[in-house]
Amino acid sequence: MADMLNIEPTKVTSWGTAALLGEGPSWHQDSDRLYWVDIKGQQLHWLDLPTGTHHFQTVDEPLCWVLPTDGDWLLAGFHRSVELLHPSTFTRKRLFSLQHEPSGNRxxxxxxxxxxxxxxxSMHDQERQSSGNLYRMSEPGIAECVDSGYVVSNGPAVNKSGDCLYHSCSSSRVIFRFCxxxxxxxxxxQPFIRFSGNMGFPDGMTIDSEGGLWVAQWGGGGICRFDVQGKLERRIAMPVPYITSLAFGGENLSRLFVxxxxxxxxxxxxxxxPTAGCLFELDCGFSGVAEVSFALPDMYQPD
Structure with missing residues (x-):
């Protein structure tokens, strides 16, 4: 990786406590909150941006991601199920389970x-078998497997125009592009980006308002931005080596959380x-694309 691509941010702020496996940052505009999870620590974390206060709640199984809905609930991926999770009461309502997933997967x-x-x-939790899959839920409660053969599936991201999906096989250091x-x-x-050994492994991803693809470097100690042709445009070094994911948030989506x-x-x-496992914030000079909330059908409105 050429030195000229490395850009030092003017300031990196750390938030929260050190997670074992911090993942899945997600900006929720309606509540002015940035949510993320500690998968191995079995915790939901959130940052209230107006007050700058950090909170967390422990749950009884691995929590892999949370996404916004158009109601008061979060759409949450647990160990082997997709559920609704209430961010105040932590009540759960299961939408569906993935019973056919191999026992070693999450x-x-x-x-x-x-x-x-x-x-x-999904992925093999011990990262040894290519038993992971990529799923789509286009109808409520129905998950369809659309791709398979992943040891560690990571970072689905959709481009700004919505006609391209990126998804990585982290263990192979390849980011694929689908129409x-x-x-x-x-x-x-098609293979779109291949990480070299000194870049670590591609992890979580997000898109900026100019169409650039930002990728976390697991074991590579930074975040990379690639242009729409897949060319490495810049890299920002982070203060810890295991970077997992990233998301834009805040007013005008101008704050990048990692x-x-x-x-x-x-x-x-x-x-x-000591900040390894924390949430980081930096000004990268770009803004994000507003994320869509999951529409809760009446049949899935919790009682």
């Missing part, structure tokens, strides 16, 4: 596309890097 990253369809992946039609069908899967992990570090490394 859910991983998820995103909503421009039409509000849910895309989410996405208006009915939610995928076609023309999650990280402390789990792979030794006790000595954690002591030397």
């Amino acid at each position: 859910l991983n990253d998820a995103k909503l596309d421009r039409q509000g369809r849910l895309w989410f992946g 996405l039609d208006d009915k939610g069908n995928l076609s023309d899967k 999650t990280s992990a402390s789990l792979p570090l030794s006790a000595a490394q954690r002591k030397a890097m």
Whole structure:
């Protein structure tokens, strides 16, 4: 990676406590909150932007992601199920389970596309078998497997115009690009970006308002921006090595939030890097694209 691509941010702020596996930052405009999860720590975290206060709640199983809905609930991916989760009472209402998933799998990253369809992946929890899948939920409560063969499926992201979906096989260091039609069908899967060894592994992803694709570098200690042709345009170094995902939030979507992990570090490394696992915020000079909320059908409105 050429030195000229490395850009130092003017300021990096850390929020929250050190998660084991911080993941899935998600901006929820209606509540002025930035949510994220600690998958291995089984916690939901959120940052109230108006007050700058951090909160968290422990749950009874791995929580892999949360996304906004058009109601008072969060759309949440647990270990092997998709549920509604109330952010105040923490009441849960299951939408569906993935009973056919191999026993060693769990859910991983998820995103909503421009039409509000849910895309989410599964992975082998020990990262040894290519048993992970990519799913689409275009009808309430019905998940369809649309791609398979992933050890670690990661970072679905949809481009600004909504006709392209990115999804990575992190263990192979490859980000794929699919054509996405208006009915939610995928076609023309192509390798789009390949990480070299010194870049680490591609993890979570997001899109900026100019169409750039931002990718977290697991083991690479930074975040990368690629242009619409897949060319590396810049890299921003982060203060810890295991960067997991990122999302734009705040007013005008001009604040970039980045999650990280402390789990792979030794006790000595954690002591030397006390912010490993924290949520970071930085000004990257770009703004994001407004995310779509999941529309709750009447049949799935909690009692």
